[in-house]
Amino acid sequence: MERTINSKMVLVTGGTGYIGSHTAVELINAGYEVVIVDNLSNSDITSLDGVERITGHRPTFVEADCCDRDAMRRLFESYNFDSVIHFAAFKAVGESVAEPMKYYRNNMLSILTILEFMCEYGRHNILFSSSATVYGDADKLPVTELTPRKPATSPYGNTKQMAEDILRDTVAANSSLRGIALRYFNPIGAHPSAHIGELPRGVPNNLVPYITQTAAGIRECLSIFGDDYPTPDGSCLRDYIDVVDLARAHVVAIERMTSGRCKCPYEVFNVGTGNPVSVMELVRGFEQANGIKLNYKIAPRRAGDVAAVWADTTLANEELGWHAERELSDTLRSAWLWERTIRGLK
Numbered sequence: 001m002e003r004t005i006n007s008k009m010v011l012v013t014g015g016t017g018y019i020g021s022h023t024a025v026e027l028i029n030a031g032y033e034v035v036i037v038d039n040l041s042n043s044d045i046t047s048l049d050g051v052e053r054i055t056g057h058r059p060t061f062v063e064a065d066c067c068d069r070d071a072m073r074r075l076f077e078s079y080n081f082d083s084v085i086h087f088a089a090f091k092a093v094g095e096s097v098a099e100p101m102k103y104y105r106n107n108m109l110s111i112l113t114i115l116e117f118m119c120e121y122g123r124h125n126i127l128f129s130s131s132a133t134v135y136g137d138a139d140k141l142p143v144t145e146l147t148p149r150k151p152a153t154s155p156y157g158n159t160k161q162m163a164e165d166i167l168r169d170t171v172a173a174n175s176s177l178r179g180i181a182l183r184y185f186n187p188i189g190a191h192p193s194a195h196i197g198e199l200p201r202g203v204p205n206n207l208v209p210y211i212t213q214t215a216a217g218i219r220e221c222l223s224i225f226g227d228d229y230p231t232p233d234g235s236c237l238r239d240y241i242d243v244v245d246l247a248r249a250h251v252v253a254i255e256r257m258t259s260g261r262c263k264c265p266y267e268v269f270n271v272g273t274g275n276p277v278s279v280m281e282l283v284r285g286f287e288q289a290n291g292i293k294l295n296y297k298i299a300p301r302r303a304g305d306v307a308a309v310w311a312d313t314t315l316a317n318e319e320l321g322w323h324a325e326r327e328l329s330d331t332l333r334s335a336w337l338w339e340r341t342i343r344g345l346k
């Protein structure tokens with residue numbers, strides 16, 4: 001039977017997770033039909049309630065592992081999406097150093113399986129969640145998409161570099177396939193409604209969840225890792241991108257592929273604000289935005305941190321017509337509102 005491919009249907013792997021759930025909202029708001037596949041290894045099904053409360057639509061949900069070939073075949077047999085946004089991956093840098101095989105197995109098998117079935121079932125567009133981690137300790141800042149990638153400093157980073165290469169080569173060998181890799185800088189914040197946000201399991205590794213948990217009294221004190229970096233105030237510089245702005249970048253990238261506006265079959269875009277912000281500035285910004293005094297101390301540097309990395313966003317601005325819009329203070333307010341909401345605090 002001839003299959004009709006639906007260009008307005010998108011498969012979102014890892015769609016109950018932090019960035020996936022925000023992207024599902026923006027896709028639905030832009031008129032897309034969203035099918036989510038997630039094995040719930042690092043997320044909660046309740047994020048679908050949040051997506052529904054915000055948009056009035058509940059995405060179709062399939063609980064399955066993207067590495068499971070039988071389950072993925074059933075998925076491709078059942079839904080006629082033309083585009084895939086592939087978020088499903090493990091993402092904890094430190095854990096990837098301790099358990100590399102867990103990361104190589106999950107992050108590589110999932111993208112390989114998705115790509116194989118896209119080719120077999122004639123699906124055209126894939127958007128891949130890459131990361132600024134692929135640049136490592138860059139020689140020149142800000143980084144552009146042409147900045148050479150340094151050898152990965154963690155198995156997690158290596159999975160992102162290898163997945164980008166697999167995507168590039170697979171697209172080159174399949175004339176019907178288009179691919180975009182978005183290299184996210186530091187995604188932070190939550191939907192302003194506080195119906196969806198980040199749900200880190202255990203002790204957070206990332207700065208903003210650690211800050212909000214400290215403000216909520218769950219953690220005693222934030223450690224600022226290092227004040228002796230060669231930066232203006234001695235703490236590290238990063239490019240913190242609001243998660244809703246980041247989610248919108250996915251919608252414009254999908255639209256670029258579905259409307260045939262790609263300049264090449266495989267493209268890469270940085271997704272950041274272009275503004276370097278230090279850890280101390282972020283802490284002060286959180287205090288000011290929310291009228292809170294945060295308990296923090298200076299601690300030794302964290303192994304593996306680079307002093308500074310931020311994006312040159314010219315390509316995304318000009319080619320995707322996308323710009324980061326939210327003010328950092330609004331983003332930091334949204335992070336605190338989300339933390340209070342999930343903890344039942346006033």
Ligand code: NAD
Nearest residue numbers: 014017018019038039040041042043065066088089129131
């Ligand atoms: P997340 O953990 O909240 O979301 C990932 C989702 O994928 C989770 O819901 C998890 O249950 C699911 N998943 C993992 N392996 C799966 C599998 N084999 N099959 C099905 N589902 C699976 O993480 P996130 O922050 O939303 O990140 C999404 C993507 O963006 C990841 O690929 C991550 O590496 C990448 N990324 C994240 C950041 C960040 O700081 N959050 C930065 C750069 C890139």
Ligand code: WQD
Nearest residue numbers: 093131133186205206207210223224225236238279302305
């Ligand atoms: C930010 C800054 C820390 C926690 C990571 C991944 C990267 C990408 C985004 C996935 C750093 C400092 C942190 C704390 C601190 N993820 N910090 N105290 O390390 O820039 O990037 O997430 O692709 O690959 O490596 O983000 O939020 O962990 O740290 O002082 O308790 O905050 O040293 O300078 P990072 P982060």
